[in-house]
Amino acid sequence: MANLLAEVDEALKQEKVAKFWSEYGGFVLALVVLVILGTAALSGYRLWDNGVKAQQTEKFLDALSSDDEAEALVRITKDLRPDLKTIALWEAAGAWVKKGEKEKALETYKQIANDAAAPVDFRHLAIFQSARLVAQHDPETGLPMLERVANDENNPWNDLARLDVAVLQAHYKKNYKVAREHLATLLKRESLPQSLERKVRSLDMLYELESPDTETEIAPASGSQEQTSDNK
Numbered sequence: 001m002a003n004l005l006a007e008v009d010e011a012l013k014q015e016k017v018a019k020f021w022s023e024y025g026g027f028v029l030a031l032v033v034l035v036i037l038g039t040a041a042l043s044g045y046r047l048w049d050n051g052v053k054a055q056q057t058e059k060f061l062d063a064l065s066s067d068d069e070a071e072a073l074v075r076i077t078k079d080l081r082p083d084l085k086t087i088a089l090w091e092a093a094g095a096w097v098k099k100g101e102k103e104k105a106l107e108t109y110k111q112i113a114n115d116a117a118a119p120v121d122f123r124h125l126a127i128f129q130s131a132r133l134v135a136q137h138d139p140e141t142g143l144p145m146l147e148r149v150a151n152d153e154n155n156p157w158n159d160l161a162r163l164d165v166a167v168l169q170a171h172y173k174k175n176y177k178v179a180r181e182h183l184a185t186l187l188k189r190e191s192l193p194q195s196l197e198r199k200v201r202s203l204d205m206l207y208e209l210e211s212p213d214t215e216t217e218i219a220p221a222s223g224s225q226e227q228t229s230d231n232k
Helices: 002-064 069-079 082-099 102-113 120-137 139-150 158-171 176-187 194-210
Strands: none
Touching: 002 069, 002 082, 069 082, 082 102, 082 120, 102 120, 120 139, 120 158, 139 158, 158 176, 158 194, 176 194
């Protein structure tokens, strides 16, 4: 009896399998083929992607070692992916700064800042570097540019920009009170890096000595927004 039941059970299983393959066999085979093709395509894409990365990196390194580094870097950007393109432009801007080609450097920083495909932090950094470069040659024009960066809470370089503003207010404008107000804003940051905090405190002590008539308790700079660790 047990053997008979086993045989019947086996027959039913075979019938179910046959029926399944009759109804869905084509679909299953097609699915298997798609999986195989998909795996092959993914492997092929990875090989191609790695090849492109290697070729572009080689172009970038060749440009870095060329006699006219900046021009060579700009020339290859049309063939580079967004991240590497941004780095190439950044290096080109730096090379032009070293050569004293301020206008070309500023134009390159502007190109990075306006490129929607560039990493956001690099775009913000390009805006900061542009303001800093202008301020080095023309403090009157560069100061408001740095102030805009300092007051932009979305720009991760705003604290460094505010420090530059404080230095310009003290050494260019001779306005130690406003300089100390900007330093006071920085000292209110809850997560200010220790190295930056030491520099800020040192400058604050120096500016207090330079202008003893300023108040001991200095309020934060007007127009600044207090930033807490929650929104950093």
